Amino acid sequence: MDSAHFGPHDAAFAREALDTIAVDRRRLAVRFTAETWWAAPAQALAVAAVVAAPAAGVAGPMSVVAALAxxxxxxxxxxxxxxxxxxxNRPAGPASLAVLIVLCTMIVAAFIISLVLATMGERSWIIASTSAGFIVMxxxxxxxxRAYARDLRRVR
Incomplete structure (x- = not known):
């Protein structure tokens, strides 16, 4: 497409639309990070419950605790x-995707460690993996x- 077909009005309209999108993305980023104060601790508690689930007993009780969490x-x-x-649950860009992958991997690892500890009869050590899961989350x-907000602010 040849840019000579567009007049100065079309270019100004396009610039205004891009500026509006950029402002909207910045507002979304601010709104997103403002909610972290309650979401992070709530999610950390739920993940800690998932990681601690093997302490309830490997089988039915673990499934119930993990399902509720x-x-x-x-x-x-x-x-x-x-x-x-x-x-x-949909990353906004490469930075938030990378953080999400690392975070999910660490949570799965903490759960597997708790499961191994529970099958070995070392339930008291599950407290350590649960604490680690809580802190990591x-x-x-x-x-x-913050990565998500940064990805939102980034102009594509």
Missing amino acids: TIALVGIEHRFRKRTGIST LVGVAIYD
């Missing part, structure tokens, strides 16, 4: 989406939120 995570995401209009959600 997973339902809590879904509920937190739903509440966050209602408050902000933003879904956090608490810090990880804050990092993810």
Whole structure:
């Protein structure tokens, strides 16, 4: 397409539209990071419950605890989406995607460690993996939120 077909009015309109989009992305980033104060601790508690689930007994009780904690995570995401209009389960760009992958890997690793400890009869050590899962999630959600906001602010 040849740019000579567009007049100065079309270029000004396009510039104005791009500026509007940039302002909207900055507003979304601010709204997204403003909700971290309650979402991060809530998600960290739910993840800690998932990581601690093997301590309830490997089989039925673990499944119930893990299922309830997973339902809590879904509920937190739903509440966050209602408050902000933003879904956090879709990364906004490469930085938030990388943080999400690392965070999920660390949570799965903490759960597997707890599961191994429970099968070895070392239930008291599950407290350590649960604490690690809580801290990783608490810090990880804050990092993810900032990466997500940075990706939103980035002009494509």
